Amino acid sequence: MKYSLPAFTITALLLSGSAVFAAPAAPTAADVAAQTAAGTLAAPAAAPTRVSKSRPAAPSAVQAEPSAVREAAADDEDDSARYVESKEMFKTASLRHTTVSPSYRLFRGDTLSILAVGFPDGIGINSLTVGLDGYVQLPYVGSVKMEGLTLDEAKAVLMDSLTQYLRIPDLSLVITSYGPRKVYVMGEVNKPGVQTMGIDNMNAYAALATAGGWARKGRSTRIQIMRVVDGTMYYRTLNMKAYTVRHDLTQNVEIEDGDILYVPRSNGIKLDTDILPYVNAWALYKNLTD
Numbered sequence: 230m231k232y233s234l235p236a237f238t239i240t241a242l243l244l245s246g247s248a249v250f251a252a253p254a255a256p257t258a259a260d261v262a263a264q265t266a267a268g269t270l271a272a273p274a275a276a277p278t279r280v281s282k283s284r285p286a287a288p289s290a291v292q293a294e295p296s297a298v299r300e301a302a303a304d305d306e307d308d309s310a311r312y313v314e315s316k317e318m319f320k321t322a323s324l325r326h327t328t329v330s331p332s333y334r335l336f337r338g339d340t341l342s343i344l345a346v347g348f349p350d351g352i353g354i355n356s357l358t359v360g361l362d363g364y365v366q367l368p369y370v371g372s373v374k375m376e377g378l379t380l381d382e383a384k385a386v387l388m389d390s391l392t393q394y395l396r397i398p399d400l401s402l403v404i405t406s407y408g409p410r411k412v413y414v415m416g417e418v419n420k421p422g423v424q425t426m427g428i429d430n431m432n433a434y435a436a437l438a439t440a441g442g443w444a445r446k447g448r449s450t451r452i453q454i455m456r457v458v459d460g461t462m463y464y465r466t467l468n469m470k471a472y473t474v475r476h477d478l479t480q481n482v483e484i485e486d487g488d489i490l491y492v493p494r495s496n497g498i499k500l501d502t503d504i505l506p507y508v509n510a511w512a513l514y515k516n517l518t519d
Contacts, residue, residue: 311460312461315464318456319454323432332379333404334376334377335375335376335379336376337361337363337408339358339404339407340404341356341359341383342356342402343400345397345400346400356405369395370390370391370394373386380402407428410425410484411487413488413489414436415489416447417444417448417492417494418444419440419442432484433452433481434469434481436488437490447493450468452466452467452491453490454491455488456487
């Protein structure tokens, strides 16, 4: 036979059980005073110290650029500064044979005739040729720099040098022949390489003709002419098809010694593989000849 406890009995048991696990009652004032007098009052437990673990600082959204990236960016800026597109650097050429202007500057290979007043038989030398080093050899004097001077400037230098040894009232200089110029014609042409040009045909079309003209795969509308001045390469795009078909004279420009003409393939131009090797070859040539 089963027995069931009354409801009030179950309730009493639950209340007594909860009392066992409840927190102890706070001491009264009388209890505190008694324990203090007896010296048995324990010090209140210190509140547990909360240790906070510091999180590592989150990385900044904007971090400093690595030095390699900055150096690469600086190199790109330097490269862009060294390659400049400039139409003003290249003047429109004339196909007519013209006399050399008084501002013409002597070049390697130019030959000069000297006529000294009061010396019908000459002064020991009748002509001078500017050497590859830009100097001429004078009697009594030795080597004198002539390359890059106008005729008037060259005359003043000769007078100043020779009058230290000879009494020359005056002299005159005449250019009897001009030294050859060298230009590079590369890419899709029939005879690529260094082309020797005379002073009377120093223009882009003549240089291309000397190289046998552009080949079948050459892109005549995107021919590049390049010139290095003080470490900076200036370039311009020439449309030789417009020059020959539509007679656009502005597409044929004057060239100088050391200029580079490059005819690309019909599929375009790549700076690193199509142009830079010839710029390096030009720099080597200048180092060997200057």
